[in-house]
Amino acid sequence: MSTQLQEFVSQIKICDTHEHMWKQESWEADKPDILSEIFDNYVLADFVTAGLPESDKERLRNSSNPDISARFQSVETAWKAIQFTGYGQACSLIAKKFFGIEEITCHSLVQAQDSLPIQWEAKDRLAILRDEGGFHHIQTDDSSWECIRDESGPDFFLYDLSWATFCSGTFDLVSLREYSGIEVRNLNSLKIAMEKLFSLYGPLAIAVKSQHAYNRTLVWKERSEEEVSPLLQKRIKGKELTTEEKNCIGDWCWARGVEHAIEHNLPFKIHTGYYAGYNRMPINFIRAGNLCPLLAKYPKARFVLMHISYPYQEELIALAKHYRNVWVDMCWAWSINPHACTDFLRRYLHAAPINKLFAFGGDTYRPRAAVAYSIQARNRVVQALKKEIDNGEITEKQSIEIAQNILQNNQLECFDYNGRIQALESEKCKIE
Ligand SMILES: [Zn+2]
The missing domain is CATH 3.20.20.140 (Metal-dependent hydrolases)
Structure with a gap:
């Protein structure tokens, strides 16, 4: 049930006091890659502490490798272990809000990648x-x-x-x-x-x-x-x-x-x-x-x-x-x-x-x-x-x-x- 509080908090313009936000040049130079969008953030550390080899973590975030399926498959077991952490929940939020992914799976990721543009819009x-x-x-x-x-x-x-x-x-x-x-x-x-x-x-x-x-x-x-x-x-x-x-x-x-x-x-x-x-x-x-x-x-x-x-x-x-x-x-x-x-x-x-x-x-x-x-x-x-x-x-x-x-x-x-x-x-x- 929606409350006035909920409504208010969902609308308010938040003053965000801390980011390391990319400058415009970095944004424009970024190659659209579904795995980087979802996982290239704090969650990478959770993958490693869950037992994932560092080389698999690096492969996951390597947007120059177009093989989405192979990159995700090697981290799938670790993902199951960390999907409920705060970092993991944020990944699911990115996937859902921006790419319409209800459940993060090899199939849904490959599909999402196919619908990404060649380049992000500058604006x-x-x-x-x-x-x-x-x-x-x-x-x-x-x-x-x-x-x-x-x-x-x-x-x-x-x-x-x-x-x-x-x-x-x-x-x-x-x-x-x-x-x-x-x-x-x-x-x-x-x-x-x-x-x-x-x-x-x-x-x-x-x-x-x-x-x-x-x-x-x-x-x-x-x-x-x-x-x-x-x-x-x-x-x-x-x-x-x-x-x-x-x-x-x-x-x-x-x-x-x-x-x-x-x-x-x-x-x-x-x-x-x-x-x-x-x-x-x-x-x-x-x-x-x-x-x-x-x-x-x-x-x-x-x-x-x-x-x-x-x-x-x-x-x-x-x-x-x-x-x-x-x-x-x-x-x-x-x-x-x-x-x-x-x-x-x-x-x-x-x-x-x-x-x-x-x-x-x-x-x-x-x-x-x-x-x-x-x-x-x-x-x-x-x-x-x-x-x-x-x-x-x-x-x-x-x-x-x-x-x-x-x-x-x-x-x-x-x-x-x-x-x-x-x-x-x-x-x-x-x-x-
Ligand atoms: Zn910081």
Whole structure:
């Protein structure tokens, strides 16, 4: 039975706070391939952990091989084992919504491939996301410092300024010179180069972002210039640094990034919790609680802690409740563990301020996958809030207000969407 809440959530334009969305050139260069459309996303990791050899996984996503049947047959047993995971369910959603496939089988895939065009329509990248996906705008981390107007949708495709290599202490000195025009010779010139990056790209970015939890612990310590300076010299001379030395430089650069983010009125997004991929996650690196010293040091920052820090989501609720400068982003988490997210939303609602929660980011590069992940999120948001209504804890009217906030309003406010769009507009005027 359709409810007002369900109707509302299915219609609302979602502010999508995290993607790695393809640029227009990548979309146009992509060869239409049914198996890549359905499976070239996070689910590949589930295939491998289910026991599929890596070579079969690679063959599945290899769109230059036209033998759909052979590519799928070798993964079919593993697919049976993973079709019910959040990633697996998203594959079925893509298949059904975009290609009319009710059940993923060799036969249905071969048939679907036969009806694909030779090339995707250029306009479809935006149309799939904006019109079919119902997104208000999307925020993309393309792992670069540079943030410029995306002419394929200037108020739709917004970009994060990536601080990941700084936080890891592994930034490339040659690229830094190219992008900032500054030759780094010491700590002072490194500071100037960072300032330059922010003055060039800060005004056009939607946020600063770092996923250094993939390379190092999220534990942060304050570092003095005396500690960092000799290590930077060692790096400049091309010598190998130990993990602790890299973390020392990383902590120092991370702190400068936070300071610049405050100055430029940019939220600072941090990957916390679960890893993409397989066979490499050190579980202690990733917990959001590791960030406490940083959160306490910078009360004026707006930290957006991503992916509900899964499996440390309860810890994250405590941080959002305790620290004024912590916002919580459920991006990607619905597909990592759908039930954990439904539960998380309900627990968060009764523990922490609801104006600091963002409900969605797909965290993917293919438009159709992003849409499928958003359908998962919409369905689960309804499910979670419906349970709250049934429990007598909120009314349906209140559930609609909550949905409005977590899917749209909170993001517009925290990221100062209108202010950012104005900055991009005035940049256009400058160029013209
Ligand atoms: Zn991501």
